[in-house]
Amino acid sequence: MTNPNALLHRRDVVNELLRDRADLLVIAGLGAPNWDVSAAGDHPNNFPLWGAMGGASMIGLGLALAQPKRKVLVVTGDGEMLMNVGSLASIAVEAPKNLTIAVLDNERFGETGMQKTPTASGVDLAAIATACGIRTSRIVRTMAEVTELRDLAHERRGTAFAQIKINPEALVFVMPPADGVILTTRFRQSVLGDEALFN
Amino acid sequence: MAEAAKSRSEAVPALPTWPDEIYRVLKDAGIRQVAMVPDAGHSRLIRSFEADPETRVVTLTTEEEGVAMLAGAWLGGERGVLLLQSSGVGNCINMLSLPVICHMPLLMIVTMRGDWGEFNPWQIPMGQGTRPSLEAMGVIVKKVDEPDLVASTVQGAAHLAFNTWKPVAVLIGQRVLGAKNFKELARK
Numbered sequence: 001m002t003n004p005n006a007l008l009h010r011r012d013v014v015n016e017l018l019r020d021r022a023d024l025l026v027i028a029g030l031g032a033p034n035w036d037v038s039a040a041g042d043h044p045n046n047f048p049l050w051g052a053m054g055g056a057s058m059i060g061l062g063l064a065l066a067q068p069k070r071k072v073l074v075v076t077g078d079g080e081m082l083m084n085v086g087s088l089a090s091i092a093v094e095a096p097k098n099l100t101i102a103v104l105d106n107e108r109f110g111e112t113g114m115q116k117t118p119t120a121s122g123v124d125l126a127a128i129a130t131a132c133g134i135r136t137s138r139i140v141r142t143m144a145e146v147t148e149l150r151d152l153a154h155e156r157r158g159t160a161f162a163q164i165k166i167n168p169e170a171l172v173f174v175m176p177p178a179d180g181v182i183l184t185t186r187f188r189q190s191v192l193g194d195e196a197l198f199n
Numbered sequence: 200m201a202e203a204a205k206s207r208s209e210a211v212p213a214l215p216t217w218p219d220e221i222y223r224v225l226k227d228a229g230i231r232q233v234a235m236v237p238d239a240g241h242s243r244l245i246r247s248f249e250a251d252p253e254t255r256v257v258t259l260t261t262e263e264e265g266v267a268m269l270a271g272a273w274l275g276g277e278r279g280v281l282l283l284q285s286s287g288v289g290n291c292i293n294m295l296s297l298p299v300i301c302h303m304p305l306l307m308i309v310t311m312r313g314d315w316g317e318f319n320p321w322q323i324p325m326g327q328g329t330r331p332s333l334e335a336m337g338v339i340v341k342k343v344d345e346p347d348l349v350a351s352t353v354q355g356a357a358h359l360a361f362n363t364w365k366p367v368a369v370l371i372g373q374r375v376l377g378a379k380n381f382k383e384l385a386r387k
Contacts, residue, residue, distance in 0.1 A: 027271070047274060052297040055267030059297075062271025062279070065232060065255055070275075084267075086260030094257055180301030184274065192276045199361075 007167040008143065010104050014075060015040050016146045017102060017153065024154065025063060025191065029056035029076025031111040032171070033104055037075055039174035044190035047183060048176045054083030057091060057101050064096040067191065071098050073153045078105040078119045078163070085128060091159060092133035100153035100160040101129075106168040114168060129161035136160040217375070218243035220350035221308070225280055228306075228357040230254060232272045232279030234265030240310030240376040241282045262287035263294035266305060273303045278361060281307045285314070285329040285370070286322065295336040298366045305366035306357055307338070315344070316378030333368050344372040 014036040018026070021043070028037035028048040033056075037046055047063075049056060060074035081087075081103045091099065107120035119125060129137040140146055140162045152160045177183055188196035222244055233248045233256045235241065248254045259265050262283045269279040283291075288309060298305040312319070313326015333340050339359060343352040353369050360367040 025275075049297075051300070052267060052270075052294055054263065055270070055294055055297060058264045058267035059271035059274070061257070062232060062234075062268035062273075062277075063275040064271075065257075066272045066275025066277035084261065084264060087264050087267075090257060090259050090264055090268075094255070180297075184301040184303060187274055188276065191274070196276070 006141075007165055008141070008146065009169065010036050010106070010166045011039055011171065012143065013102075013104065013146050013164055013166060016143065017073065017075065017150045019150060021045075022154065023070060025067065025070050025072045027056050027060045027063065027072070027074045027076075029053075029074070029080040031077055031080070032106075033075045033077050033080070035171070035173045035175065036104065038176040039171075042176050044186045046176065047187050050178055050180075053080055054087075056080055057087045058084065060099055060101065061087070061091050061094060061096065064099040065094065068096070068098060070191070071154055071156060072096075072100070074099070074101045076101070076103055077110065078103055078107060078125065079109045079117045081125060082118060082123070085125070088129050088132040088134065088161070092129070095133070095159050097156045097158050100149070101162070102149060102153070103161075103163045104166050105163050106166050108168045110168070110170065114170070119163075124163070126161060126163040129163075134159050134161045138162050140164040215243075215346055215375075217346050217349035219247065221353045222247040224350050224354045224357065226251075226253075228354070228361065229278045230280050230306075230357075231277045232257065232269065233282065234259055234268050234279060235282035236260075236262050236265075236284070236287050238282070238284035238310045240284070240371060241308070244308075245282065262290045263292075266291050266294040266297060269305055270297050270301070270303050278304070279306070281305065283307065283309055285309050285311045286325045288329045288333060288368070289325045292332060292336060295333075295338060295366060299337040302364040303366075304360040304364050305338075306360040307366070307368040308353065309368050309370045310376055311370055311373050314373040316373055318379060318381050329370060336366075338366040338368050340368050340370060342370040342372060344374040346375050349375060
């Protein structure tokens, strides 16, 4: 078993992934990844989910295909990724250059009482992503590797996947707006301009 | 002689034209992303989209992925369509929260099983549950049982979805698709 003291802290990881974010577009999976992304700073280019478990990475795919010149980062949890792990197959086949998926893996269902997820028993999401055909796929355990991942997410060199081993700590919730219409409209207005308000 | 040949050829049912018609309707609606789990009833439409360099056809492992993907497409300013069989509607239920609560358009074209003339009893529960489960989630449902009305139904649904930011499903009935008879197939 890994020494939990050696594990990365989730908010350090997300702060680093979003450092100098420029025009990065961010999808945050429900639960703690949403709070982590929001703790790094509410932003119109964030689309934080309050539900739709299992959908984060596919929202990232649809967005990446629609906006091939922008960079898309999905930040989600291991439970959320596992719920639709088949998405990795769908995404690997499409292989958009501008999509990075960062799974914050605390090996727990954090919002529901810290029950273990399959990754706690060794299920290797990065290997699944590799087997699906996502060549840039890795397990991340150090901040230096997080920085590398941050740089990858800001390039458009191919779909990337990372399973980032983090401490199963429960932190204070930092919430973005909860109204889906506000989140959708401000994101579209930011990405597409005021025209988005008219259609 | 020529007359007889002509009448024989007329007796052969022509290929249905509605798949080509809805391809045109969907192109006119500006569809760029096609998310699908294939169904035999959609095969002709899927081939049309696959041959179209302007559209991206994405094969899903489960239909709910398509609901999420098309939400992402909308966030990025593109319109899409989800092609699925009625059994796949059951896989979408919780994910439909996303377009419903975010007022995003979603156009679903559902080919029915467990409907008119079904031979497979296992198709009945989800086939009969398709409309009520979609409606329970707040999806507007339009069913079409006449081949001649498929294109106009899809056109109306596309306008409804993209002009009013609603999830809308068109159910294409087995009367349109033709029901297979597996007992006959098993004898061949």
